[in-house]
Amino acid sequence: MTRWFEDITVDEVFPLGSHTFGEEEIIRFASLYDPQYFHLDAEAAKSSHFGGLVASGWHTVSVGHRKMVDALFAEEERLRGLGKEPGLSGPSPGVNSMDFKVPVRPGDTVTYELTVTGKRASNSIPGWGLLFNKLTAVNQRGELVYQADIVGFSKLRDYTMPLKLKVLLALTKVPVIGALLKRGS
Amino acid sequence: MTNPVTQNRRHFEDLRIGEVIDLGHTTVSKEMIITFASEFDPFPFHLDETAAKASLLGGLASSGWQTGALSLRMLVDSFLNTVASAGGLGFTDLKWKNPVMVGDTIGGTVTIADLRRSGSHPQWGIMTLDFDVRNQKDQPVLTMRLANLVEAREPGVAA
Numbered sequence: 326m327t328r329w330f331e332d333i334t335v336d337e338v339f340p341l342g343s344h345t346f347g348e349e350e351i352i353r354f355a356s357l358y359d360p361q362y363f364h365l366d367a368e369a370a371k372s373s374h375f376g377g378l379v380a381s382g383w384h385t386v387s388v389g390h391r392k393m394v395d396a397l398f399a400e401e402e403r404l405r406g407l408g409k410e411p412g413l414s415g416p417s418p419g420v421n422s423m424d425f426k427v428p429v430r431p432g433d434t435v436t437y438e439l440t441v442t443g444k445r446a447s448n449s450i451p452g453w454g455l456l457f458n459k460l461t462a463v464n465q466r467g468e469l470v471y472q473a474d475i476v477g478f479s480k481l482r483d484y485t486m487p488l489k490l491k492v493l494l495a496l497t498k499v500p501v502i503g504a505l506l507k508r509g510s
Numbered sequence: 511m512t513n514p515v516t517q518n519r520r521h522f523e524d525l526r527i528g529e530v531i532d533l534g535h536t537t538v539s540k541e542m543i544i545t546f547a548s549e550f551d552p553f554p555f556h557l558d559e560t561a562a563k564a565s566l567l568g569g570l571a572s573s574g575w576q577t578g579a580l581s582l583r584m585l586v587d588s589f590l591n592t593v594a595s596a597g598g599l600g601f602t603d604l605k606w607k608n609p610v611m612v613g614d615t616i617g618g619t620v621t622i623a624d625l626r627r628s629g630s631h632p633q634w635g636i637m638t639l640d641f642d643v644r645n646q647k648d649q650p651v652l653t654m655r656l657a658n659l660v661e662a663r664e665p666g667v668a669a
Contacts, residue, residue: 358579360586361595362515372515374596382598383582387550387575394552415566417574420604420654428597471600 328400329412329482330454333441339400341392341437341460346380348431354384379428385435385470386423389462392437415453415478423473427464434465442474452484513661516594522635522662525593527622533584533643535617538572538610546576571609577616577652578604581643585620594661596634604654608645616651618643623655632665 348367355364359381363373370378401411429435443457456477462470486494496502547556551573554561562570572580610616624638637660643652 358583360583361590361597363597369515372513379597381582382600383575383579387579390573390575391550391552416609417606419606420601422600422602423604424600425598 328404328479330444330446330456330479331482332412333444333456333479335441335443337441339396339439339441341389341396341439343434343436344388344392345434346385346388346429346431348378351378351380351384351429351431354387355381359383375428377430379430380433382423382425382471385425385429385462386473388435389437389460389471389473393439393460396439412482413480415480417475417477418455419476421474421476423471425471427468427470429464429470435462435470436464437462444479446481447478450478451486451490452481453478454481513594516661519591520593522594522625522627522637522660523664525622525625525635525637525660527625529622531585531589531620531622533581533588533618533620535615536580536584537615538576538580538612540570540612543570543572543576543612546579547573550575567609567611570612572611574606574652577606577610577643578654580616581618581641581652584617585639585641589620590658596659596661599636599657599659601654601656604652606652607650610645610651614651615646616643627662627666628659632667633662634659635662635666636660 352365355361361381363370363375363379364381364384365378367378370376397414404411438461440459440461441456442459445455447453447455456479458475458477460471460473460475462472464470544557547553555565555567556562556571556573559570562568619642621640621642622637623640624636626636628634628636637658639656639658641652641654641656642650645651
């Protein structure tokens with residue numbers, strides 16, 4: 326989340342809010358990204374084992390991502406309101422697992438929640454930490470729609486670059502040496 | 511019971527491990543990036559060129575979820591709509607390897623890595639698909655392993 330790495334507590338739960346999926350948006354997403362008949366055509370979808378139109382899993386996941394982004398922005402606002410400087414989050418390197426459980430049908434309301442399950446300093450990017458997040462999506466009947474393990478980056482507040490790295494970084498700014506170092510890396 | 515939509519498509523029994531699917535190509539425009547990001551990933555580095563230049567990405571890049579969605583679209587067009595697909599079960603090891611920038615053309619392959627009967631549903635098989643999506647410079651942009659259900663012609667049991 327938009328907090329410094331040091332300020333994120335493992336097991337902390339962030340409610341991300343809900344989204345109601347309309348038939349029109351389910352079909353619009355499917356026509357662009359996942360045009361399989363059970364995501365696209367309510368009549369044809371009756372022949373599938375779903376028995377009717379269902380949202381693309383990628384659609385429910387994309388909405389979940391949007392909910393997370395909105396929560397990040399809200400947390401940033403909240404921290405500024407308290408007179409604190411928000412931290413920085415970086416691009417996600419990936420998703421370890423994503424399990425689709427119950428399909429989303431038109432009119433379903435899905436509630437999203439993120440739990441920080443672990444964190445550690447990054448080995449490859451100095452000054453940044455890795456966050457391990459569990460994202461769950463539950464429908465209005467309390468059934469699990471999907472569960473995901475997503476990795477994120479968060480910046481360290483109290484990071485001091487080691488002297489060795491500072492020297493290396495300074496050297497990359499010297500024209501000839503910099504070019505040689507970049508070629509070598 | 512025969513499914514009229516999928517009856518003439520390839521079924522579980524018709525698929526082979528090792529089959530490689532060519533995804534074709536998609537060129538990602540600035541408009542596509544901004545449209546997707548506005549709805550699903552409204553970070554400034556996916557919406558605004560100036561903000562994007564100042565970010566870690568160094569320029570306007572697609573949301574990773576959009577890269578995945580476009581990869582899925584290529585798979586549906588080139589393969590999933592030709593088989594008796596019954597929907598995705600999920601995926602593992604999704605990795606965003608390089609950002610997809612405005613004007614990049616992505617494509618690549620999907621390989622059938624595994625085929626097995628469902629343990630609980632004799633009418634289905636589970637197909638495991640490995641994505642290797644690359645840009646026009648042959649740099650990897652996305653890899654993942656997707657599990658997808660496929661209808662079988664004849665009910666069977668897990669081996």
